Amino acid sequence: MAPHSRSFDVLIVGGGIMGCALAYHLSKHHGKRVALCERDSPGAGASGKAGGLVSAQCWNDWDTIVVEESRKEYRRLAEETENPFFEASGGVRAVSTEEGEASLGRTLERLRRNKVSAELLRPSELSALYPGANFSGVRTALFTPDDAIVLPTDLTLAYLHLATEAGTAVVGAPKAGSIRRDGDRWRFEADGQEYEGPSLVIAAGAWSKKVLGTMGLTAPLSPYLTRACLLKVGNRRSFPYLHDADMDVYLRTFPGGDVLAGDGTELREVDPDHVESKGDIPFMEHISNFINARFPAWSDAPLGSSWMGVITSTPDRRPWLGPYPGVPGLHVATGFNGFGLMRAGGAMRRLSLAIVKGDTEPLGPCLAERFPPPHSSFPPRSGFTLD
Numbered sequence: 001m002a003p004h005s006r007s008f009d010v011l012i013v014g015g016g017i018m019g020c021a022l023a024y025h026l027s028k029h030h031g032k033r034v035a036l037c038e039r040d041s042p043g044a045g046a047s048g049k050a051g052g053l054v055s056a057q058c059w060n061d062w063d064t065i066v067v068e069e070s071r072k073e074y075r076r077l078a079e080e081t082e083n084p085f086f087e088a089s090g091g092v093r094a095v096s097t098e099e100g101e102a103s104l105g106r107t108l109e110r111l112r113r114n115k116v117s118a119e120l121l122r123p124s125e126l127s128a129l130y131p132g133a134n135f136s137g138v139r140t141a142l143f144t145p146d147d148a149i150v151l152p153t154d155l156t157l158a159y160l161h162l163a164t165e166a167g168t169a170v171v172g173a174p175k176a177g178s179i180r181r182d183g184d185r186w187r188f189e190a191d192g193q194e195y196e197g198p199s200l201v202i203a204a205g206a207w208s209k210k211v212l213g214t215m216g217l218t219a220p221l222s223p224y225l226t227r228a229c230l231l232k233v234g235n236r237r238s239f240p241y242l243h244d245a246d247m248d249v250y251l252r253t254f255p256g257g258d259v260l261a262g263d264g265t266e267l268r269e270v271d272p273d274h275v276e277s278k279g280d281i282p283f284m285e286h287i288s289n290f291i292n293a294r295f296p297a298w299s300d301a302p303l304g305s306s307w308m309g310v311i312t313s314t315p316d317r318r319p320w321l322g323p324y325p326g327v328p329g330l331h332v333a334t335g336f337n338g339f340g341l342m343r344a345g346g347a348m349r350r351l352s353l354a355i356v357k358g359d360t361e362p363l364g365p366c367l368a369e370r371f372p373p374p375h376s377s378f379p380p381r382s383g384f385t386l387d
């Protein structure tokens, strides 16, 4: 007997920050009936593991504008939900090379062009922001005072909370192999029921390639690992997050007196369901070298915890958003190259317009059509670079 069918306007696969933010925009601002399918708990993927940096110092004008939109939205949502997950910490990127200095100069021009406050700091000015730190070798740093840090799980759950208040239904994962196009509708089975609707969005982060694979479709995605840890330094001061571009480490304050530190990545494609990690040791050595060099007062701080998450690279390191080429009613929302948390608000607002009004122009350089299928494998490229 065919399972009972529940009808929605938009079916979203994946309850990370993309799925939750998109569900929020579609249900709250466009009155759409949304089913959000999550196989684990919302935020269980990369979103709940992120460092929480919200930085306007990204790569191009589109990123800068979308991060600014997201940052303002996160601040507003924190106020609206009375949840202190947002802190206007400011942010700093420090460089030790001539090329890095030239790159920060270009970033400064871009930020000013987009009316984002930014200034270059000398090493002595940096030291004033981080008392006790050692910035020997640093040539200059770019300070963006409006940048922020967020608590990623709280932010994701705030979107989810507001989306469900606006009518979004949260359901389990589509049964393997059940997603199909039937006339002008998408259908799948989940939790013993059939769900159907004209629009389907794959927002399953590092799993998106696998989900599309079950539908016989390819994706220009390469999932890879990145790591972070909490150090119990007993810090009681607020300071701007720091990204040391040449040591390839970022650091931010965290509630409870900890600091959160993370680095780049293991640049090889992984299966997000069978992650074979090289282990924590090279990562912890890297972080430890950074702390010894830059924050010697914290050299003996115990490790609170460390973790890894799987993020998703595209061939040009830009997100992969909007209509899947040649497949009616199918959209994708992934490929954020390790910078999804800071762009989710603005990017998913724009995707909601593409779904509801067919207006794909705001997705700019991230439109999925730039990579026509079929797609082949490629090595992941780190997102945390200056270029």
Ligand SMILES: Cc1cc2nc3c(=O)[nH]c(=O)nc-3n(C[C@H](O)[C@H](O)[C@H](O)COP(=O)(O)OP(=O)(O)OC[C@H]3O[C@@H](n4cnc5c(N)ncnc54)[C@H](O)[C@@H]3O)c2cc1C
Residues within 6 Å of the ligand: 013, 014, 015, 016, 017, 018, 019, 037, 038, 039, 040, 041, 042, 043, 044, 045, 046, 047, 048, 049, 050, 051, 052, 053, 054, 172, 173, 174, 203, 204, 205, 206, 207, 211, 226, 227, 228, 262, 307, 308, 309, 310, 311, 333, 334, 335, 336, 337, 338, 339, 340, 341, 342, 343
């Ligand atoms: C250690 C670390 C630090 C990071 N730091 C930052 C940072 O400081 N700033 C920043 O902007 N970004 C950061 N990121 C990147 C950021 O976390 C991601 O870009 C973002 O969370 C991606 O969100 P998403 O919703 O696309 O994916 P995810 O959060 O991975 O969500 C995908 C969801 O899909 C679900 N799913 C998978 N398969 C299925 C299925 N078949 N059916 C239903 N559901 C399914 C998963 O369970 C998961 O919940 C970091 C990531 C990591 C790992």
